[in-house]
Amino acid sequence: MINFSDISNAMFNPIKSWAEQSQGNWNILIVSGFILVFVGAILTYVIQKKMGEADERTNQIKLKSALIMLSVIVLFDIIFPKEYMWEIFFLFKYAFAFVASTIYLAVRFKKDFYN
Numbered sequence: 001m002i003n004f005s006d007i008s009n010a011m012f013n014p015i016k017s018w019a020e021q022s023q024g025n026w027n028i029l030i031v032s033g034f035i036l037v038f039v040g041a042i043l044t045y046v047i048q049k050k051m052g053e054a055d056e057r058t059n060q061i062k063l064k065s066a067l068i069m070l071s072v073i074v075l076f077d078i079i080f081p082k083e084y085m086w087e088i089f090f091l092f093k094y095a096f097a098f099v100a101s102t103i104y105l106a107v108r109f110k111k112d113f114y115n
Contacts, residue, residue: 033091040098047105072097
């Protein structure tokens with residue numbers, strides 16, 4: 001049987017060792033995570049506001065965006081290790097969720113509103 005923790009440790013051990021080399025590396029991870037969270041959240045909000053008032057079409061797009069966010073959170077919750085650096089991975093889990101939602105919203109916005 002596949003042990004996800006062994007696979008996860010093999011994938012993320014190099015990041016752990018790099019981050020523990022110096023305080024600067026640790027800070028780079030934290031700052032890049034916060035930047036991704038803020039950029040993703042702001043862009044998600046902006047694109048949702050650009051879609052206009054809520055109706056049947058935009059509600060479905062927003063619900064699909066929320067489903068993508070939830071799916072990414074669950075996926076990365078399974079993948080990321082929980083024994084070490086869980087705060088950093090918690091931050092990146094939500095950053096990637098916002099970014100994935102933003103990408104979906106941008107593609108749908110361009111397809112539906114500029115076509």
